[in-house]
Amino acid sequence: MTNASSAVLDTAALLAAELADAAGEVIRRYFRQSVEIIDKDDASPVTIADREAETAMRRLITRHFPEHGVLGEEHGPDRIDAEWVWVLDPIDGTKSFISGVPLFGTLVALLHQGRPVLGVLDQPISRERWIGGQGRPTLFNGQPVRTRACADLARAAIFSTTPAMFDAVDRPRFDAIADAAKLVRFGADCYAYGLVASGFVDAVIEGSLKPYDYCAHVPIIEGAGGIVTDFQGRTPGLGSDGRIIAAGDPALHALLVERLN
């Protein structure tokens, strides 16, 4: 990354925190309130809060970086061939949100030439925030965090949103990993990736994800000592197939890539 790019990243990190603040203000107003639930084509529940929060974030990006691209879950793509592209998920874990479970999160990522270089994971109810940027230590509520060492699957805590997110090829491979792991938990959404960065969970394995579901996690987990890739071991960007392995210990990651192929 050039000096000029690094300067953009510095400013962008401040903006990313502002985006999460803006989203959180909207989301806290709607959490555990009666909100009209609108079903999209894919039948996932999308709330008014989701849309309002993305609108607030896009407004801030346009004001500060009008030349940057934006891809959001709610309002679609905008100049995503730009050098810098923001990837937004105002409420990752809408099922948790509408069920009153405070494990959903606002995800903000910035991609530089296609690679995620900045990520924010914000839980607006518990007010927990992870922020990671290329070449910097990942911070949790302002304090550096590190992944934990765990190279052995038999000692590993593995998370995933639901076993139903895997296709017929991946499902038995995931199940075999789950059987061999020390502990498997479902349903933590993006929050599970934050727990990898903080060293309480060893890996997250998921399928059927969209770029706004995983891009933020790449710099967050890398900056804490871990690694996030697709099932082939490549750093995921906008064009990935949505099958993601995040691990705190690179040795465990290598083992999981092998087992999933």
Add this chain to the structure above:
Amino acid sequence: MTNASSAVLDTAALLAAELADAAGEVIRRYFRQSVEIIDKDDASPVTIADREAETAMRRLITRHFPEHGVLGEEHGPDRIDAEWVWVLDPIDGTKSFISGVPLFGTLVALLHQGRPVLGVLDQPISRERWIGGQGRPTLFNGQPVRTRACADLARAAIFSTTPAMFDAVDRPRFDAIADAAKLVRFGADCYAYGLVASGFVDAVIEGSLKPYDYCAHVPIIEGAGGIVTDFQGRTPGLGSDGRIIAAGDPALHALLVERLN
């Protein structure tokens, strides 16, 4: 319930809140700290926090009600043939606890002649507490809560800790219910029952539970307008088989009992 029993229940409700306070103080000290994890025979992780919290609760019960029985997850049964029996789970959701997920909870139940008549569900990190007592409205952090109406499975949000908790007979029945529901989520532990009482989740279906996992939920959900039974539709007590249906709407509950048999 006689007047004398009702007076015991009044005093017991105050004590139950004290028990949860005492457990919470212990648990907050250990959450997201490095704790030596001791595996019991059943391979479930049990922390030092769990044991210390139960010891603190038992001490308070013995001081106030020396004649009452106590059944705890950590220290076993004590006079469980008494008229009044306390059932304690200091950390329900130890897997969540050791993974840093704040959805575990302290469960306190009081049984009168075998029936759960008082229940507390306390999340000590987010400081959320549900308390329910026979004949009283269930309170969430001091405010009355109600379950929501939802008689239709196609509109229902169903929670369960993990699909792996069902046996070979129940699993396909649960899967069929999950397929027909609007939304299915795993991994919320006891917290999901609180969300039923508060009207954000419609049902919880679980298998392989112990009395300390479910007794507290009976008065909490009943006092909010819902119902908790075993798969045969009976109010669960110490002798139940650990297969539990909790629902906010009695009509949905009846439908689930039918589908699970």
